Amino acid sequence: MTSPVSFSALRTFVEVGRQGSIKHAAQELNVTPGAVSQQVKVLEARFGVPLLERGNREVKLSSHGLRLFARIAPGFELIDAAVQTFDERRPGPRSLVVSTTPSFAACWLTPRLGRFAAQHPEIEIRVDTSVQLADMTSGKVDIALRHGSGDYPGLDAALLLRPQLVAIGSPSLLIDGPLKAPADCLRYPLLQDRDRVDWSTWLEANGIKPARNASKGPSYADDALLIQGAKAGQGLAVVRDVYAAHALAAGTIMIAVDAPVPTKAKYFVVTRPDRLTVPKVAAFRRWILSEAGVV
Template identity: 35%
Template structure:
């Protein structure tokens, strides 16, 4: 079998031949210009013939270089294609790391996990529950569900549903002398706060034009899920995204006593690094999450 030249020398020549420049080849390969020149010279010594004519301010390919360069270019492209196919096949199964807030995890995603497992048994979700924004590289996260205005540098974002907060309470609070009939009736009930979003009641009461109620009074919980559960138990009134309490409403555990038009600035998005758009596992989760949002009428249009 014919002995082959070193791969690094072949790569250095192929890039230099494309650019007709050792300097630009060095930039692409993230090495020094001298390193590229050395690798090309080593290849020429191996082949026993020059591949470049080195002019004062330019490079030109010799006839041997002109015939050799396109063959190498095609070979490296085929290696790249084969590598990509292999990695994509591997990425169709295995572990997918998902960053998600505790409330969305417990109230929205967990009730839907059976559907995910049925439709994607080959992909194992590892759920990272945190109120903080994930660093995709440092935290080893593949995809996340986060709320905001949909603009995060370096990330692709797909809107799932509006991050609209509504007051929720146990149906038992709808009866009696302190029944919840209008926003002003909140003065006779405990406000349940989520420490992850401590200003939620202040924003809601301002939108409702209710000035007589102290937005800071009431009980505080570490997550929205805890505040919602306290509301289910009749401990007071919480603010929650319509998306995460839909089943509680349908099954009669919670009611929305009244609604106030809220700004539509924020929504929930499924996000991932822009370079991960073609990864099969990421694409599968993104498509599934968006389909779930549409199916459950959680988009802005579905909320009315």
């Protein structure tokens, strides 16, 4: 008689397939990497075939593993969705996980979350920050706020914001008020983005051939840090207006010169289509679109 297949081992294998990493699967399952490896080995011994191709720093599903994953992963997604549906019906606070970039969280989302909490005290928001789009199929993230083209296959993406690049500085640096022309910015120290391209992009869009010093100056990893540098009077910065809005309203920075430049990428509210009718997801989606003036 053939021995039964361990449900726990199958669940672990599916998580390794989703994450592409034993370490990350262990984090998701709240177990040790050694426990994950052992569960996969149990399956490999049971089926008599290798399910993973193990490298020095990563693992990939073998051809056998890919076939098994394709057959059983949809079943676990259905189980996860069913459990999540019943979780939604439990009394008490409901948790909503929102994934976005560190800059968007710090500059745009966080200052507004108090209004959502006032409207929906029964929903507890957890903000996760990451540069890359979170895995929306895992069920670990309810909504993602992302900057891109809006092309997210299999996901619902609603347009949230159309950002523009703006030049900013502190009132203490721009003591005579806004500058008269974009080229006047080149007379000041320039604070740079990580890739040192935003100043050149902004200047060229305003008909100015960037000078050599347009890419010189201290660089910062994200717009939130650039805005802090501008606040401190270290120089002028080019940032997305959606990040600068809160500081501009507070008067800690000002527009250096009125010459905004639209960006190609936009901000979207991203979620799984089957999650659109979940009350907490629908409530947050409706609220954030209203905050952005979309609805």
